[in-house]
Amino acid sequence: MQNLDNLDKKILAELQKNAKISNLELAELVNLSPTPCARRVKQLEDNGFITGYFAKTNPQKFGYQLSVFIAISMDRHTAERFENFENAVKEFPEVVSCSIVTGRSEDYLIKAMVRDMAHYEEFLLHRLNRIEGIAQVHTSFELREVFSRSLI
Incomplete structure (x- = not known):
């Protein structure tokens, strides 16, 4: 898990629970302000840790x-x-x-x-x-x- 700190792991865990969560809600859940939170999500996407978002169907x-x-x-x-x-x-x-x-x-x-x-x-x-x-x-x-x- 190269270059992932605990905050990145919390962000990933929350996005896996609900990929539709707003950046503001996500930032609140991980105790981060919205701009750095959005920056971290973008970095996770750019580095290939997040490969996409989808709706899980039944x-x-x-x-x-x-x-x-x-x-x-x-x-x-x-x-x-x-x-x-x-x-x-x-x-x-x-x-x-x-x-x-x-x-x-x-x-x-x-x-x-x-x-x-x-x-x-x-x-x-x-x-x-x-x-x-x-x-x-x-x-x-x-x-x-x-x-x-x-x-x-």
Whole structure:
């Protein structure tokens, strides 16, 4: 955590709780005057500690009731195979994250949101499994997310 003091950490923690907070409110919460507070936020943005602001949405409100973890093994470990897979999976709106992983037999771990089992079946059989190079797929359904948080 290069060059972050306790005040920067407090600013980051408050922005993660509410990214829509005004600079005046933020300054009050971290016991700083507004101008230096705005300057610190700008510096955090410029130095890459803050990479963006977004609205966190509720997938259930959009009809996405099931959260699915999908572990994928590729048939060959070539740059072309991996690039092709990654480009294809980015196009699926159901996929909310995709990571290359180590320490297991699978190569990728995907998190996807689907409406129901029929939606998952359509996604798996008619789209995901049609990506060239997939050798094996292992699915786990999330029962309940215990918590999700950022590092600061």
